[in-house]
C-alpha cells in the first residue's frame with residue numbers, strides 16, 4: 001500500500017537529532033520562551049531573508065496576531081482567495097473583520113490579481129494572499145495594487161516554506177506574514193506551531209506582546225493579548241528540521257518532476273512557470289471524474305487526499321456569512337482536485353508506481 005503520507009517515515013531520518021534536542025531542552029529546565037525559541041526565530045528569519053521572526057502556537061494564531069497588530073477598525077474588509085484553507089478566513093472573522101472572497105486563477109489555483117481591484121471598497125483594509133499547495137501568488141501586481149490603495153498585505157505562507165517568486169521567498173513581500181509548522185507542512189513540527197515574519201521592528205515588537213498575554217514585562221499587560229507561544233521543545237525540533245528544509249523541498253520537487261513527466265496529459269497537472277520555485281506542499285491533479293479516480297486508486301492500493309472537498313463559502317460554519325454568492329472557479333477546483341502522495345517519506349519508486357496506476361485509469 002502507498003499511503004498519502006506517513007509522518008513517522010517523513011521524520012525518521014531526524015529522530016536521533018530530535019532525541020538530542022529533547023534532552024537538551026529537558027535538561028535546561030526552562031520550557032517557555034527561552035533560548036531554543038530565540039535560536040529558531042533567528043534561524044528562520046535568516047532562512048526567509050527577513051529581519052524578524054516571532055514564534056507562536058499555530059498557523060491560525062500567526063494569522064490572527066498578524067491581523068491584530070495593525071489595529072484595523074472592526075468591520076473593515078480583508079480580501080482573501082475563495083479556495084483557501086478555512087484558517088485564512090477564520091483569522092479574519094476572529095479579528096472582527098469581514099472576509100471578501102476573490103476567485104483564484106484556474107491555472108495557478110492562487111488569487112487572481114486581475115480580480116482584486118474589483119473587490120476593493122472604501123472599507124478594504126488588507127489583502128491576504130495565500131500561497132496554495134506550495135506555489136507562490138503572483139506578488140508583483142498584488143503589491144502594486146496594495147500600495148496604490150494603501151492596503152496592508154498579510155501573506156499566508158502556511159504551505160510555502162522556502163517557495164520563491166522571482167528569487168524572493170514567501171514571507172518577504174507582505175507587511176507581516178504567517179507560517180504554520182503543522183506536522184504535515186514541508187517544515188513541520190512534532191505538534192502544533194507557527195510563526196510570524198516581518199521586516200518591521202515595530203510590528204515584531206507588537207506580535208511578541210500579543211503572543212504573551214499582551215505583556216512585555218511580566219505581570220504588566222499593555223493590550224488584550226493571547227497565550228500563543230511557540231514551545232521550547234517544538235522550536236528545538238524545528239531547528240533540527242530547518243537545516244534540511246532545502247533538501248526536503250528539493251526532494252519533493254524531484255518527486256513532482258516525475259509526476260509532471262509521467263502522468264497522462266488529460267489529467268490537469270500543476271502549472272509550472274519560469275521564475276517560480278514551487279515546493280509542492282501538495283501535488284494535485286484535476287479530473288472531471290475525481291471521485292471515481294480516488295476510488296480506483298484505493299482499489300490499486302494508493303491513498304490520496306482532497307484539498308479541499310468543500311469550499312469555504314459552503315461550509316456550515318460560514319454559509320450564513322458567505323453563502324449568498326457563488327464562486328464558480330473555486331467550486332470547479334473543489335469538485336475536481338485530487339492530491340497525490342508526495343512526501344519526504346516516499347521513494348521515487350512509489351511515485352513512479354502512482355503515476356503508472358493513474359495512467360491506467362479509464
Ligand SMILES: *Cc1c(COP(=O)(O)O)cnc(C)c1O
Nearest residue numbers: 058059060085087088158180182
Ligand atoms: C495549515 C494552514 C493554516 C493553519 O495552520 P495551523 O497551524 O493548522 O493553524 C493556515 N492557512 C493555510 C493555507 C494552511 O494550509
